[in-house]
Amino acid sequence: MPPVVLGDTKLKTRLALVVEYDGECYAGSQWQPEVLTIQSEIEKALYKLTGESARVTMAGRTDAGVHAAGQVVAFDTESSLEERAFVSGLNHFLPLDIAVKSARRMSLAFDPRRHASKREYEYFILNSATRSPLWNGRAHRIAGELNIDAMNHACQLLIGEHDFASFTSNTEDEERTTVRYMYHASARRDGRMVIVRMMASAFLLHQVRNTVGTLLRVGQGKMTLQEFQSIINTCEFGLAGPAVPSYGLYLKSVYYEEGF
Amino acid sequence: MPPVVLGDTKLKTRLALVVEYDGECYAGSQWQPEVLTIQSEIEKALYKLTGESARVTMAGRTDAGVHAAGQVVAFDTESSLEERAFVSGLNHFLPLDIAVKSARRMSLAFDPRRHASKREYEYFILNSATRSPLWNGRAHRIAGELNIDAMNHACQLLIGEHDFASFTSNTEDEERTTVRYMYHASARRDGRMVIVRMMASAFLLHQVRNTVGTLLRVGQGKMTLQEFQSIINTCEFGLAGPAVPSYGLYLKSVYYEEGF
Numbered sequence: 001m002p003p004v005v006l007g008d009t010k011l012k013t014r015l016a017l018v019v020e021y022d023g024e025c026y027a028g029s030q031w032q033p034e035v036l037t038i039q040s041e042i043e044k045a046l047y048k049l050t051g052e053s054a055r056v057t058m059a060g061r062t063d064a065g066v067h068a069a070g071q072v073v074a075f076d077t078e079s080s081l082e083e084r085a086f087v088s089g090l091n092h093f094l095p096l097d098i099a100v101k102s103a104r105r106m107s108l109a110f111d112p113r114r115h116a117s118k119r120e121y122e123y124f125i126l127n128s129a130t131r132s133p134l135w136n137g138r139a140h141r142i143a144g145e146l147n148i149d150a151m152n153h154a155c156q157l158l159i160g161e162h163d164f165a166s167f168t169s170n171t172e173d174e175e176r177t178t179v180r181y182m183y184h185a186s187a188r189r190d191g192r193m194v195i196v197r198m199m200a201s202a203f204l205l206h207q208v209r210n211t212v213g214t215l216l217r218v219g220q221g222k223m224t225l226q227e228f229q230s231i232i233n234t235c236e237f238g239l240a241g242p243a244v245p246s247y248g249l250y251l252k253s254v255y256y257e258e259g260f
Numbered sequence: 261m262p263p264v265v266l267g268d269t270k271l272k273t274r275l276a277l278v279v280e281y282d283g284e285c286y287a288g289s290q291w292q293p294e295v296l297t298i299q300s301e302i303e304k305a306l307y308k309l310t311g312e313s314a315r316v317t318m319a320g321r322t323d324a325g326v327h328a329a330g331q332v333v334a335f336d337t338e339s340s341l342e343e344r345a346f347v348s349g350l351n352h353f354l355p356l357d358i359a360v361k362s363a364r365r366m367s368l369a370f371d372p373r374r375h376a377s378k379r380e381y382e383y384f385i386l387n388s389a390t391r392s393p394l395w396n397g398r399a400h401r402i403a404g405e406l407n408i409d410a411m412n413h414a415c416q417l418l419i420g421e422h423d424f425a426s427f428t429s430n431t432e433d434e435e436r437t438t439v440r441y442m443y444h445a446s447a448r449r450d451g452r453m454v455i456v457r458m459m460a461s462a463f464l465l466h467q468v469r470n471t472v473g474t475l476l477r478v479g480q481g482k483m484t485l486q487e488f489q490s491i492i493n494t495c496e497f498g499l500a501g502p503a504v505p506s507y508g509l510y511l512k513s514v515y516y517e518e519g520f
Contacts, residue, residue: 020392020393021394022396087390091391099391100390102390129347130347130360131351132359133281133358133359134280134282
């Protein structure tokens with residue numbers, strides 16, 4: 001049942017949510033016709049909670065199968081529900097593989113995508129001779145030996161401002177800049193798991209998965225650090241990768257400019 | 261197709277497997293009529309690989325929903341397949357939520373249950389105000405504050421040889437001893453996850469889940485360390501717990517006497 005409107009007193013406010021999801025069953029974060037997406041599930045839950053047909057916008061577009069621990073989502077509402085009531089109410093209506101971690105009222109100027117200053121992703125590589133039921137659909141498995149030191153050295157070459165054109169799959173949009181600022185890039189081992197972490201101003205289409213695929217070639221001894229550097233330098237599509245699967249990728253956090 | 265038998269030259273050998281599984285879809289580790297169990301899935305895969313109807317035995321009986329990173333399973337076979345062929349062959353036929361990590365030929369005297377000297381379990385508690393899609397079915401959620409120091413102090417009271425009768429749900433079998441040796445017990449925090457780890461000579465029915473349920477009362481300030489100690493001392497069913505859900509429990513490792 002939609003909320004009762006008392007005259008013209010309803011005030012539109014903008015809410016931001018931090019959302020966690022297991023992307024396995026979804027065709028990505030953005031709405032698409034006739035398939036399940038993170039956006040469509042959140043919009044359905046919002047309708048059930050508030051009676052409003054809100055359109056939600058997201059900080060990062062994630063592909064089919066990609067997971068998130070800290071996706072940021074915003075929408076406008078006339079509901080006067082408290083922030084914590086949005087959290088518990090949406091979690092009641094959302095499927096078990098999507099959950100709201102927190103909610104906050106923002107100014108109507110807030111844009112979760114444009115005002116994000118940094119995005120942080122992690123990619124999980126299960127370095128194991130056998131598959132792991134407890135990491136099924138959650139990590140990409142590589143059976144052979146990996147030189148993590150070499151992968152981490154290659155990561156250091158990514159840090160700073162670079163044209164990352166070599167690492168995107170988007171070759172159509174030639175007008176937009178492919179220059180991004182990489183704040184952090186590292187590869188570390190935790191038992192049989194190898195975790196590649198990257199934090200940048202923003203990422204290009206498939207940039208993390210193409211970069212991790214290239215780092216794996218360094219880790220497997222199939223590519224030198226010099227060759228990795230020259231792939232960065234050429235700014236040309238086709239030398240990097242191959243892209244690793246989406247199900248090892250996690251959008252960890254989105255950071256915002258001061259004031260948001 | 262069963263393997264071809266050449267006269268009487270087939271030799272029976274015993275194989276031990278280390279097995280990992282996500283217990284969510286199974287009615288426990290041990291065979292039961294008309295439901296899926298870990299045992300029935302491994303026996304089906306063995307039949308597909310070797311053509312033999314083997315009966316497998318396991319180091320630890322795990323309840324419905326309980327996971328394992330290092331369950332130990334043994335069976336007899338006349339197959340001359342190499343150990344690594346058992347690993348890859350069984351992983352080919354097993355469902356994605358069960359996998360063999362390693363295989364080893366043992367003496368025919370080897371009993372995975374009787375010869376196990378220590379079992380190690382971990383229980384995962386998600387200490388979070390909201391549910392977590394990435395830990396759905398993998399950890400028990402507690403929303404409120406937990407005093408991990410107090411829980412860890414209570415764990416220390418469990419270490420050594422004790423009659424753990426207070427912590428079992430099995431009140432029928434009065435003839436068998438309920439004395440066990442606890443080698444390790446601890447509670448630690450890793451971000452929003454609280455992990456209780458216990459290693460003992462063996463565990464009684466529901467012992468880990470009843471103990472963690474009692475430790476949570478200590479962590480929530482509902483029980484003092486003195487009361488926890490007196491529950492150990494009384495050796496009486498009904499004071500401990502309530503048992504926490506099975507899906508937070510992991511059989512981590514099984515250790516064997518020298519010679520196995």
